[in-house]
Amino acid sequence: MNFQDLKKVEKPQFYLDVALNKAAKKADDKRNTITGKNRFEKSKQIEMIRIEVIESVLNEHLLRIEKSFPSIDQLDQFYQELIKLTLDYRDLKKSLGAVKWATKTIRILFKTYRSKLSRCSDMKFINKLRREYVGRVSSVVNQIKKNLLYLDECRKTMRSYPAVKTNMFTVCIFGFPNAGKSTLLKEMTNANPEVNSYAFTTKKLNFGYIKTNFFKIQVIDTPGTLNRKDKMNYIETQAHLALEHLANLVVYVFDPMFEYSLNEQEKLLRRISKDKEVLLYLSKTDIASKENIEMISKKYKILNKEELTEKLIKKVKVSQLEL
Numbered sequence: 001m002n003f004q005d006l007k008k009v010e011k012p013q014f015y016l017d018v019a020l021n022k023a024a025k026k027a028d029d030k031r032n033t034i035t036g037k038n039r040f041e042k043s044k045q046i047e048m049i050r051i052e053v054i055e056s057v058l059n060e061h062l063l064r065i066e067k068s069f070p071s072i073d074q075l076d077q078f079y080q081e082l083i084k085l086t087l088d089y090r091d092l093k094k095s096l097g098a099v100k101w102a103t104k105t106i107r108i109l110f111k112t113y114r115s116k117l118s119r120c121s122d123m124k125f126i127n128k129l130r131r132e133y134v135g136r137v138s139s140v141v142n143q144i145k146k147n148l149l150y151l152d153e154c155r156k157t158m159r160s161y162p163a164v165k166t167n168m169f170t171v172c173i174f175g176f177p178n179a180g181k182s183t184l185l186k187e188m189t190n191a192n193p194e195v196n197s198y199a200f201t202t203k204k205l206n207f208g209y210i211k212t213n214f215f216k217i218q219v220i221d222t223p224g225t226l227n228r229k230d231k232m233n234y235i236e237t238q239a240h241l242a243l244e245h246l247a248n249l250v251v252y253v254f255d256p257m258f259e260y261s262l263n264e265q266e267k268l269l270r271r272i273s274k275d276k277e278v279l280l281y282l283s284k285t286d287i288a289s290k291e292n293i294e295m296i297s298k299k300y301k302i303l304n305k306e307e308l309t310e311k312l313i314k315k316v317k318v319s320q321l322e323l
Helices: 012-033 039-068 077-086 089-119 123-143 145-158 181-188 234-245 262-273 290-297 305-321
Strands: 170-174 196-200 203-211 216-221 249-254 278-282
Touching: 012 039, 012 123, 039 089, 039 123, 077 089, 077 234, 089 123, 089 145, 123 145, 170 181, 170 234, 181 203, 181 216, 181 249, 181 305, 203 234, 203 305, 216 305, 249 262, 249 305, 262 278, 278 290, 278 305
Parallel strands: 170 216, 170 249, 249 278
Antiparallel strands: 196 203, 203 216
Protein backbone atom coordinates (compact mmCIF):
# COMPACT_ATOMS: atom_id res chain seq x y z
CA MET A 1 0.00 0.00 0.00
CA ASN A 2 1.33 3.43 -0.97
CA PHE A 3 -0.01 6.50 0.81
CA GLN A 4 2.31 8.91 -0.99
CA ASP A 5 -0.38 9.85 -3.51
CA LEU A 6 -2.77 11.33 -0.96
CA LYS A 7 -3.51 14.88 -2.13
CA LYS A 8 -3.79 17.95 0.07
CA VAL A 9 -7.23 18.52 1.56
CA GLU A 10 -8.09 22.21 1.30
CA LYS A 11 -10.24 24.43 3.51
CA PRO A 12 -13.95 24.85 2.61
CA GLN A 13 -13.56 28.32 1.10
CA PHE A 14 -11.08 26.98 -1.46
CA TYR A 15 -13.63 24.56 -2.88
CA LEU A 16 -16.42 27.14 -2.77
CA ASP A 17 -14.28 29.71 -4.59
CA VAL A 18 -13.33 27.22 -7.31
CA ALA A 19 -16.96 26.15 -7.79
CA LEU A 20 -18.39 29.69 -7.80
CA ASN A 21 -15.73 31.00 -10.18
CA LYS A 22 -16.26 28.17 -12.65
CA ALA A 23 -20.01 28.60 -12.38
CA ALA A 24 -19.73 32.33 -13.08
CA LYS A 25 -17.60 31.67 -16.16
CA LYS A 26 -20.00 29.05 -17.49
CA ALA A 27 -22.94 31.39 -16.84
CA ASP A 28 -21.20 34.18 -18.78
CA ASP A 29 -20.45 31.81 -21.65
CA LYS A 30 -24.09 30.72 -21.72
CA ARG A 31 -25.29 34.33 -21.62
CA ASN A 32 -23.24 35.13 -24.72
CA THR A 33 -24.48 32.15 -26.72
CA ILE A 34 -28.23 32.13 -26.00
CA THR A 35 -30.26 33.64 -28.81
CA GLY A 36 -33.95 33.97 -29.55
CA LYS A 37 -35.00 33.75 -25.91
CA ASN A 38 -36.91 36.28 -23.85
CA ARG A 39 -35.21 37.72 -20.80
CA PHE A 40 -37.05 35.43 -18.40
CA GLU A 41 -36.18 32.18 -20.21
CA LYS A 42 -32.60 33.34 -20.73
CA SER A 43 -32.16 34.08 -17.00
CA LYS A 44 -33.64 30.72 -16.06
CA GLN A 45 -31.23 28.85 -18.34
CA ILE A 46 -28.23 30.84 -17.09
CA GLU A 47 -29.03 30.16 -13.43
CA MET A 48 -29.72 26.50 -14.18
CA ILE A 49 -26.22 26.22 -15.66
CA ARG A 50 -24.78 28.06 -12.66
CA ILE A 51 -26.21 25.73 -10.00
CA GLU A 52 -25.35 22.69 -12.12
CA VAL A 53 -21.67 23.70 -12.31
CA ILE A 54 -21.53 24.48 -8.58
CA GLU A 55 -22.86 21.03 -7.74
CA SER A 56 -20.60 19.30 -10.25
CA VAL A 57 -17.38 21.03 -9.17
CA LEU A 58 -17.99 20.69 -5.43
CA ASN A 59 -18.89 17.03 -5.63
CA GLU A 60 -15.97 16.31 -7.95
CA HIS A 61 -13.58 17.65 -5.29
CA LEU A 62 -15.36 16.02 -2.36
CA LEU A 63 -15.57 12.63 -4.09
CA ARG A 64 -11.87 12.89 -4.89
CA ILE A 65 -11.14 13.38 -1.19
CA GLU A 66 -13.36 10.47 -0.22
CA LYS A 67 -11.86 8.11 -2.79
CA SER A 68 -8.25 9.14 -2.18
CA PHE A 69 -8.36 7.74 1.34
CA PRO A 70 -8.35 3.94 1.48
CA SER A 71 -11.26 1.97 2.87
CA ILE A 72 -9.85 1.51 6.36
CA ASP A 73 -11.71 -1.69 7.17
CA GLN A 74 -10.36 -3.32 4.00
CA LEU A 75 -6.71 -2.50 4.70
CA ASP A 76 -4.25 -5.12 5.84
CA GLN A 77 -4.24 -5.55 9.61
CA PHE A 78 -0.80 -3.92 9.81
CA TYR A 79 -2.14 -0.66 8.40
CA GLN A 80 -5.34 -0.80 10.43
CA GLU A 81 -3.32 -1.07 13.62
CA LEU A 82 -0.86 1.60 12.44
CA ILE A 83 -3.73 3.99 11.79
CA LYS A 84 -5.12 3.33 15.26
CA LEU A 85 -1.66 3.93 16.72
CA THR A 86 -0.95 7.21 14.93
CA LEU A 87 -4.40 8.73 14.37
CA ASP A 88 -7.77 9.01 16.04
CA TYR A 89 -9.44 6.12 14.24
CA ARG A 90 -12.98 7.20 15.11
CA ASP A 91 -12.39 10.81 14.05
CA LEU A 92 -10.89 9.67 10.75
CA LYS A 93 -13.92 7.51 9.93
CA LYS A 94 -16.26 10.25 11.16
CA SER A 95 -14.54 12.84 8.95
CA LEU A 96 -14.73 10.64 5.86
CA GLY A 97 -18.39 10.04 6.67
CA ALA A 98 -18.93 13.81 6.90
CA VAL A 99 -17.48 14.30 3.42
CA LYS A 100 -19.79 11.59 2.10
CA TRP A 101 -22.75 13.29 3.81
CA ALA A 102 -21.83 16.65 2.25
CA THR A 103 -21.60 15.10 -1.22
CA LYS A 104 -25.02 13.51 -0.87
CA THR A 105 -26.60 16.65 0.60
CA ILE A 106 -25.21 18.91 -2.14
CA ARG A 107 -26.63 16.54 -4.74
CA ILE A 108 -30.06 16.60 -3.08
CA LEU A 109 -29.99 20.41 -2.90
CA PHE A 110 -29.13 20.61 -6.58
CA LYS A 111 -32.06 18.40 -7.57
CA THR A 112 -34.37 20.40 -5.30
CA TYR A 113 -33.38 23.79 -6.70
CA ARG A 114 -33.22 22.57 -10.27
CA SER A 115 -36.84 21.53 -9.86
CA LYS A 116 -37.75 24.87 -8.28
CA LEU A 117 -36.06 26.81 -11.07
CA SER A 118 -37.73 24.78 -13.79
CA ARG A 119 -41.15 25.45 -12.21
CA CYS A 120 -40.45 29.12 -11.51
CA SER A 121 -42.77 31.46 -13.42
CA ASP A 122 -41.78 34.79 -11.88
CA MET A 123 -38.64 36.66 -12.94
CA LYS A 124 -38.01 38.15 -9.50
CA PHE A 125 -37.69 34.69 -7.91
CA ILE A 126 -34.97 33.34 -10.23
CA ASN A 127 -32.04 35.15 -8.59
CA LYS A 128 -33.59 34.55 -5.19
CA LEU A 129 -33.58 30.79 -5.78
CA ARG A 130 -29.97 30.87 -6.97
CA ARG A 131 -28.88 32.84 -3.88
CA GLU A 132 -30.72 30.39 -1.64
CA TYR A 133 -29.01 27.48 -3.32
CA VAL A 134 -25.54 29.02 -3.03
CA GLY A 135 -26.17 29.89 0.61
CA ARG A 136 -27.35 26.41 1.54
CA VAL A 137 -24.55 24.68 -0.36
CA SER A 138 -21.98 26.98 1.27
CA SER A 139 -23.44 26.14 4.66
CA VAL A 140 -23.07 22.41 3.96
CA VAL A 141 -19.42 22.76 2.93
CA ASN A 142 -18.61 24.97 5.92
CA GLN A 143 -20.22 22.46 8.27
CA ILE A 144 -17.47 19.97 7.44
CA LYS A 145 -14.62 22.46 7.95
CA LYS A 146 -13.24 20.65 11.01
CA ASN A 147 -13.49 17.34 9.18
CA LEU A 148 -11.55 18.66 6.19
CA LEU A 149 -8.86 20.10 8.46
CA TYR A 150 -8.54 16.79 10.30
CA LEU A 151 -8.37 14.81 7.06
CA ASP A 152 -5.45 16.92 5.91
CA GLU A 153 -3.66 16.23 9.20
CA CYS A 154 -4.34 12.53 8.65
CA ARG A 155 -2.99 12.82 5.12
CA LYS A 156 0.29 14.28 6.39
CA THR A 157 0.69 11.41 8.86
CA MET A 158 -0.36 8.68 6.44
CA ARG A 159 2.06 9.89 3.76
CA SER A 160 4.85 8.86 6.15
CA TYR A 161 3.62 5.26 6.35
CA PRO A 162 5.89 2.65 4.76
CA ALA A 163 4.85 1.23 1.41
CA VAL A 164 4.70 -2.33 2.71
CA LYS A 165 3.98 -5.15 0.29
CA THR A 166 1.60 -7.01 2.58
CA ASN A 167 1.20 -10.03 0.26
CA MET A 168 4.93 -10.68 -0.07
CA PHE A 169 6.93 -13.15 2.03
CA THR A 170 8.42 -10.91 4.71
CA VAL A 171 11.43 -11.23 6.97
CA CYS A 172 11.87 -8.89 9.93
CA ILE A 173 15.35 -8.25 11.31
CA PHE A 174 15.39 -7.71 15.06
CA GLY A 175 18.04 -6.89 17.61
CA PHE A 176 19.12 -4.12 19.92
CA PRO A 177 20.08 -0.66 18.62
CA ASN A 178 23.46 -0.60 16.83
CA ALA A 179 23.54 -4.39 16.66
CA GLY A 180 24.24 -4.31 12.93
CA LYS A 181 20.71 -4.81 11.59
CA SER A 182 20.90 -2.14 8.89
CA THR A 183 24.29 -3.39 7.74
CA LEU A 184 22.90 -6.90 7.41
CA LEU A 185 19.90 -5.58 5.50
CA LYS A 186 22.13 -3.82 2.98
CA GLU A 187 24.44 -6.79 2.57
CA MET A 188 21.59 -9.27 2.11
CA THR A 189 19.94 -7.13 -0.56
CA ASN A 190 23.10 -5.73 -2.14
CA ALA A 191 22.91 -7.85 -5.30
CA ASN A 192 19.66 -6.15 -6.22
CA PRO A 193 19.68 -2.93 -4.19
CA GLU A 194 16.13 -1.78 -3.75
CA VAL A 195 16.47 -0.30 -0.31
CA ASN A 196 14.40 2.65 0.88
CA SER A 197 13.73 4.34 4.19
CA TYR A 198 10.32 5.51 5.31
CA ALA A 199 10.46 8.02 8.13
CA PHE A 200 8.48 7.65 11.34
CA THR A 201 9.15 10.83 13.32
CA THR A 202 12.78 10.37 14.49
CA LYS A 203 13.10 6.66 13.65
CA LYS A 204 12.77 4.55 10.53
CA LEU A 205 11.64 1.22 9.23
CA ASN A 206 14.18 0.25 6.57
CA PHE A 207 13.12 -1.94 3.65
CA GLY A 208 15.10 -4.08 1.23
CA TYR A 209 14.33 -6.90 -1.18
CA ILE A 210 16.04 -10.16 -2.02
CA LYS A 211 15.29 -11.01 -5.65
CA THR A 212 15.34 -14.37 -7.35
CA ASN A 213 14.22 -15.26 -10.86
CA PHE A 214 10.79 -16.24 -9.57
CA PHE A 215 9.97 -14.19 -6.48
CA LYS A 216 11.06 -11.44 -4.12
CA ILE A 217 11.52 -11.50 -0.35
CA GLN A 218 10.75 -8.36 1.60
CA VAL A 219 13.28 -7.69 4.35
CA ILE A 220 12.54 -5.15 7.08
CA ASP A 221 15.00 -3.70 9.57
CA THR A 222 12.79 -2.96 12.59
CA PRO A 223 13.95 -0.36 15.14
CA GLY A 224 13.23 -0.80 18.82
CA THR A 225 13.76 -3.73 21.13
CA LEU A 226 10.28 -4.98 22.13
CA ASN A 227 11.90 -6.07 25.35
CA ARG A 228 9.37 -4.30 27.55
CA LYS A 229 5.94 -4.92 26.11
CA ASP A 230 4.13 -2.96 28.80
CA LYS A 231 6.34 0.13 28.30
CA MET A 232 6.95 0.25 24.55
CA ASN A 233 7.68 3.65 23.09
CA TYR A 234 6.22 4.87 19.82
CA ILE A 235 8.75 3.26 17.49
CA GLU A 236 8.87 0.02 19.48
CA THR A 237 5.13 -0.31 19.07
CA GLN A 238 5.53 0.05 15.31
CA ALA A 239 8.19 -2.66 15.34
CA HIS A 240 5.77 -4.84 17.29
CA LEU A 241 3.15 -4.33 14.57
CA ALA A 242 5.65 -5.40 11.92
CA LEU A 243 6.50 -8.52 13.93
CA GLU A 244 2.88 -9.40 14.61
CA HIS A 245 1.29 -8.67 11.24
CA LEU A 246 4.03 -8.76 8.58
CA ALA A 247 6.77 -11.19 9.56
CA ASN A 248 6.67 -14.70 8.11
CA LEU A 249 10.06 -15.25 9.68
CA VAL A 250 12.51 -13.34 11.90
CA VAL A 251 16.26 -12.90 11.69
CA TYR A 252 17.68 -12.07 15.10
CA VAL A 253 21.01 -10.25 15.22
CA PHE A 254 23.32 -10.94 18.16
CA ASP A 255 25.85 -8.19 18.91
CA PRO A 256 29.10 -9.70 20.30
CA MET A 257 30.37 -6.27 21.33
CA PHE A 258 27.88 -6.52 24.23
CA GLU A 259 26.81 -2.89 24.22
CA TYR A 260 23.75 -4.64 25.56
CA SER A 261 24.57 -7.64 27.72
CA LEU A 262 24.14 -11.18 26.43
CA ASN A 263 21.45 -11.67 29.06
CA GLU A 264 19.48 -8.71 27.68
CA GLN A 265 19.87 -9.96 24.12
CA GLU A 266 18.72 -13.45 25.10
CA LYS A 267 15.71 -12.02 26.87
CA LEU A 268 14.67 -10.21 23.69
CA LEU A 269 15.27 -13.37 21.66
CA ARG A 270 12.96 -15.37 23.94
CA ARG A 271 10.33 -12.67 23.63
CA ILE A 272 10.39 -12.81 19.82
CA SER A 273 10.68 -16.60 19.58
CA LYS A 274 7.34 -17.12 21.30
CA ASP A 275 5.36 -16.28 18.17
CA LYS A 276 7.69 -16.59 15.18
CA GLU A 277 10.32 -18.87 13.70
CA VAL A 278 13.70 -17.22 14.25
CA LEU A 279 17.03 -17.56 12.43
CA LEU A 280 20.15 -16.32 14.22
CA TYR A 281 22.94 -14.12 12.91
CA LEU A 282 26.10 -12.85 14.61
CA SER A 283 27.28 -9.39 13.58
CA LYS A 284 30.64 -7.59 13.97
CA THR A 285 32.69 -10.78 13.87
CA ASP A 286 35.54 -8.81 12.31
CA ILE A 287 35.97 -6.56 15.35
CA ALA A 288 34.54 -8.50 18.32
CA SER A 289 36.73 -10.55 20.64
CA LYS A 290 37.14 -14.26 19.96
CA GLU A 291 35.84 -15.03 23.44
CA ASN A 292 32.58 -13.14 22.90
CA ILE A 293 32.04 -14.72 19.49
CA GLU A 294 32.56 -18.21 20.88
CA MET A 295 30.31 -17.48 23.86
CA ILE A 296 27.40 -17.01 21.46
CA SER A 297 28.27 -19.40 18.63
CA LYS A 298 28.77 -22.37 20.96
CA LYS A 299 25.38 -21.78 22.55
CA TYR A 300 23.31 -21.05 19.43
CA LYS A 301 23.07 -22.20 15.83
CA ILE A 302 24.42 -19.13 14.04
CA LEU A 303 24.06 -18.63 10.28
CA ASN A 304 26.26 -16.46 8.09
CA LYS A 305 24.82 -14.14 5.42
CA GLU A 306 24.98 -16.71 2.62
CA GLU A 307 23.35 -19.37 4.78
CA LEU A 308 20.65 -16.92 5.84
CA THR A 309 19.79 -16.01 2.27
CA GLU A 310 19.75 -19.66 1.19
CA LYS A 311 17.51 -20.57 4.14
CA LEU A 312 15.10 -17.74 3.37
CA ILE A 313 14.79 -18.73 -0.27
CA LYS A 314 14.06 -22.33 0.74
CA LYS A 315 11.40 -21.12 3.18
CA VAL A 316 9.66 -19.16 0.44
CA LYS A 317 9.72 -22.14 -1.93
CA VAL A 318 8.20 -24.36 0.75
CA SER A 319 5.53 -21.78 1.56
CA GLN A 320 4.60 -21.56 -2.12
CA LEU A 321 4.29 -25.33 -2.39
CA GLU A 322 1.95 -25.32 0.60
CA LEU A 323 -0.46 -22.86 -1.04
